Amino acid sequence: xxxxxQTPKYLVTQMGNDKSIKCEQxxxxxxxxxxxxxxxxFLKIMFSYNNKELxxxxxxxxxxxxxxxxxxxxxxxxxxxxxxxxxxYFCASSVGSNYGYTFGSGTRLTVV
Amino acid sequence: xxxxxxxxxxxxxxxGAIASLNCTYSDRGSQSFFWYxxxxxxxxxxxxSIYSNGxxxxxxxxxxxxxASQYVSLLIRxxxxxDSATYLCAVYGYNTDKLIFGTGTRLQVFP
Numbered sequence: 655x656x657x658x659x660q661t662p663k664y665l666v667t668q669m670g671n672d673k674s675i676k677c678e679q680x681x682x683x684x685x686x687x688x689x690x691x692x693x694x695x696f697l698k699i700m701f702s703y704n705n706k707e708l709x710x711x712x713x714x715x716x717x718x719x720x721x722x723x724x725x726x727x728x729x730x731x732x733x734x735x736x737x738x739x740x741x742x743y744f745c746a747s748s749v750g751s752n753y754g755y756t757f758g759s760g761t762r763l764t765v766v
Numbered sequence: 767x768x769x770x771x772x773x774x775x776x777x778x779x780x781x782g783a784i785a786s787l788n789c790t791y792s793d794r795g796s797q798s799f800f801w802y803x804x805x806x807x808x809x810x811x812x813x814x815s816i817y818s819n820g821x822x823x824x825x826x827x828x829x830x831x832x833x834a835s836q837y838v839s840l841l842i843r844x845x846x847x848x849d850s851a852t853y854l855c856a857v858y859g860y861n862t863d864k865l866i867f868g869t870g871t872r873l874q875v876f877p
Contacts (some may be wrong), residue, residue, distance in 0.1 A: 670806075689867075694869065695852060695869065695870055696867070697803075697810070697854065697867040699767050699864055699865065699866075701866075709863065709865060710863065726848050735844060744809060744810070749865070750856060750861070751863050751865065752798040752858045753798070753815075754800055754812040754815050755810075755812065755865060756812070757809040757810050757811070758809060759808070759809050764805075
């Protein structure tokens with residue numbers, strides 16, 4: 655009965671590969687997000703979508719492309735993976751941007 | 767200046783003591799303030815939200831907000847070893863429409 659679920663939980667891949675992370679929420683929230691947490695535990699927003707529409711697109715390399723097929727799903731596709739992309743990626747959802755967010759369990763991406 | 771600043775710690779307190787965690791923010795237009803708890807290897811979990819000046823209590827947790835000083839704090843009473851985690855302060859600003867996180871304060875509660 656997970657509220658925000660992400661897959662996969664762990665992802666180990668070689669430089670140059672393309673990978674996707676999937677996120678689904680069953681809370682009925684309108685807004686979904688992708689955050690990146692680096693090795694120093696700093697959580698930085700990457701993207702936000704409201705009802706399938708892109709709202710925030712931070713200064714993220716265009717190798718990262720979010721896709722929201724419906725308001726319950728927000729996937730993240732990463733092309734040409736680099737060593738610096740290694741981090742934990744969290745999906746989150748909320749009723750609105752100024753309300754509390756519910757986070758998924760995270761995807762630990764390791765690029766070797 | 768960082769948008770949301772926290773002392774990284776670790777803050778070490780004995781079991782049963784009050785733990786006091788502090789956070790300052792730079793955007794005067796900020797309207798909503800949150801505290802998240804993150805255990806090692808886990809996802810952030812919302813524990814408190816506060817929107818107006820003053821104190822807000824929820825069980826052993828009290829959030830305090832002072833918008834004039836751009837300061838928000840979290841008090842944990844009767845600290846337990848299970849409270850040992852990283853506490854993240856997060857601030858939402860209407861101007862930016864983003865929830866900005868601090869780098870977190872690591873709390874250690876020892877028996």
